[in-house]
Amino acid sequence: MSAPIVSRDPHTGQTLKTFSPATAQEISDAYARARAAQAQWSQFSLRRRLQFVSNLSENLLHHADELIQIISSENGKPRFEALANEILPVADTCKFLRKVAPRALRDREIKLSLMKHKRSYLHPQPLGVVLIISPWNYPFLLPMGEILPAVVAGNAVVFKPSEVTTWIGVKIQELFDQSGFPPHLVQTVVGDGAVGSALIDQKPAKVFFTGSVATGRRVMMKAAESLTPVNLELGGKDPMIILQDADLDLATSAALWGGFSNAGQMCSSVERILVHDKVREEFTGLLLEKARTLTHSKEGAAHYEIGAITLDRQKSIYASQIDEAHAQGAKFLLGGDFKPADRAMVPTLVSGDGIESLSIYNEETFGPVIAITGFSTPAEAVKKANQSHYGLNAYLYTRNLGLGEALAKQLEAGSVLINEVAYTAGLPETPWGGVKESGFGRSHSELGLMECVHLKHIHRPRNLFPTLKSPWWFPYSPFQYATFRALLRTYHQRLPDRVKAFAETIWNAVKMLKKEPRL
Ligand code: NAD
Numbered sequence: 001m002s003a004p005i006v007s008r009d010p011h012t013g014q015t016l017k018t019f020s021p022a023t024a025q026e027i028s029d030a031y032a033r034a035r036a037a038q039a040q041w042s043q044f045s046l047r048r049r050l051q052f053v054s055n056l057s058e059n060l061l062h063h064a065d066e067l068i069q070i071i072s073s074e075n076g077k078p079r080f081e082a083l084a085n086e087i088l089p090v091a092d093t094c095k096f097l098r099k100v101a102p103r104a105l106r107d108r109e110i111k112l113s114l115m116k117h118k119r120s121y122l123h124p125q126p127l128g129v130v131l132i133i134s135p136w137n138y139p140f141l142l143p144m145g146e147i148l149p150a151v152v153a154g155n156a157v158v159f160k161p162s163e164v165t166t167w168i169g170v171k172i173q174e175l176f177d178q179s180g181f182p183p184h185l186v187q188t189v190v191g192d193g194a195v196g197s198a199l200i201d202q203k204p205a206k207v208f209f210t211g212s213v214a215t216g217r218r219v220m221m222k223a224a225e226s227l228t229p230v231n232l233e234l235g236g237k238d239p240m241i242i243l244q245d246a247d248l249d250l251a252t253s254a255a256l257w258g259g260f261s262n263a264g265q266m267c268s269s270v271e272r273i274l275v276h277d278k279v280r281e282e283f284t285g286l287l288l289e290k291a292r293t294l295t296h297s298k299e300g301a302a303h304y305e306i307g308a309i310t311l312d313r314q315k316s317i318y319a320s321q322i323d324e325a326h327a328q329g330a331k332f333l334l335g336g337d338f339k340p341a342d343r344a345m346v347p348t349l350v351s352g353d354g355i356e357s358l359s360i361y362n363e364e365t366f367g368p369v370i371a372i373t374g375f376s377t378p379a380e381a382v383k384k385a386n387q388s389h390y391g392l393n394a395y396l397y398t399r400n401l402g403l404g405e406a407l408a409k410q411l412e413a414g415s416v417l418i419n420e421v422a423y424t425a426g427l428p429e430t431p432w433g434g435v436k437e438s439g440f441g442r443s444h445s446e447l448g449l450m451e452c453v454h455l456k457h458i459h460r461p462r463n464l465f466p467t468l469k470s471p472w473w474f475p476y477s478p479f480q481y482a483t484f485r486a487l488l489r490t491y492h493q494r495l496p497d498r499v500k501a502f503a504e505t506i507w508n509a510v511k512m513l514k515k516e517p518r519l
Helices: 024-041 046-062 064-075 079-104 141-152 166-178 193-201 213-225 248-264 277-291 312-327 378-386 401-410 445-450 478-489 495-515
Strands: 005-008 015-019 108-110 118-126 129-133 156-160 186-188 206-210 230-233 238-242 270-276 331-334 348-351 369-375 393-397 415-418 453-461
Touching (some): 005 166, 015 166, 024 129, 024 156, 046 079, 046 141, 046 166, 064 079, 064 166, 079 248, 079 445, 129 141, 141 156, 141 166, 141 206, 141 445, 156 193, 166 186, 193 213, 206 213, 238 248, 238 378, 248 277, 248 369, 248 393, 270 277, 270 378, 277 331, 277 348, 312 369, 369 378, 378 401, 401 415
Parallel strands (some): 129 156, 156 186, 206 230, 238 393, 348 369, 393 415
Antiparallel strands (some): 005 015, 108 118, 118 453, 331 348
16 A cells, blocks of 8 residues: 655645545546546537536636635645636636637638649547646646646546645546536546556556656656657746846846745746846845845745745755855855755845856756846847756846847747746746757647647548549559649749640640540
């Protein structure tokens, strides 16, 4: 019997709930039930499916306070963040899907230039049973942002929440059940990485994985055994570039929220700041001043900005990056005295010569830590920002939007935000995903919806009469060769050549059909 999965309050370490991990039999039963549910669900009209999404949206509003409470207590984040960054964007996703799915999931006509007598179109078809594996940092927003489009597109979902946030994961299935979705269409399967791996062995139609680069690699290797396609939403070390002309009050406030909301446990957190040498001192002073005003979670406090460290495992990453930085003489402007026994971490700002060679600047911290460095030209800023094996988001602060856009195009990132930070993870309309080791595939937006379907190509004659045998079929002959040779010449640039070649093509084709009917 595997160890129970324990949901704890990261502020206190107190047990909130205990769950049994799924057994091998339960995993295979979950898939069997999901397959049966999907067969029925995929026959429902899109309109009917979207009616269930409306029900869910109503239920979400009805249960919002309870869900906020669970998210906040199990994850350690402020209640405001659970409301604004998890519940609200999911309500917006329901609205978005109701509006966009009818157009996005329509058959799409393909215009054929040569084969005018044929018709081709793309028919979006559900994939089947998809597996969604999620992390703990946004335990409601992230899975819901993938489960909702998956079911709207006609799929069933097997969902494995992080073992750290199982309680809210179980609530997600309840939400679908309460909203009248067919039983077993969305099933939460409880467990750790071993359960996640066993779920991939069941050959889902696709795996949507969000988590660390290391696990993403393992997931992809496992999925490769059965050639199961994967979407990978992985980690980041997102840079924020502050150009010389930036509004420093705006930029420092953005850096503060982008670096320290969710206690820095955000894949698109500002983890590196690259600031123009001429404004570096002023920027850093202002940022420091603001960072000092942030309040920490204390047991029972209703409002605070910096919550608890959700996962104990993260603490050793913080400690080792901070220790190395101290040993290499980095300069801590704030923080830097973190001890692994601490349940929360003060916002930490680190700088100094040589910072760019340290792990605190190069590897994902996933905590409230920002490493600051300088640059002297926009080109140098782009070069430094791109010096990373990650490529999730990048941020730019400037008053020159034209320059901002030109630089945005050179940055190696899935999204570049100008004079904004991180928040598009909560926008249902815009795509989310990375490049390089931050992963591939897109969630949210119409692109995310299209990840949940197979675009089947259907090709048919426009009319039944006349149904001709195709001229490239057997037998091969000199007439046939001459016809196709003339056809090739119709692609010439000059109009007279094309007209001549076209006449020749028709002439040869008629001869071929008259003298040598196709077999
Ligand atoms: P993690 O990789 O440790 O775990 C993620 C999920 O994978 C969990 O549910 C876990 O149980 C499961 N898992 C672990 N081993 C597995 C295996 N061998 N096979 C299948 N599943 C397995 O990540 P985490 O600590 O939960 O989350 C933090 C990471 O997630 C950070 O790196 C962060 O940047 C990343 N993240 C990325 C995004 C994004 O959208 N790009 C969003 C949030 C978090």
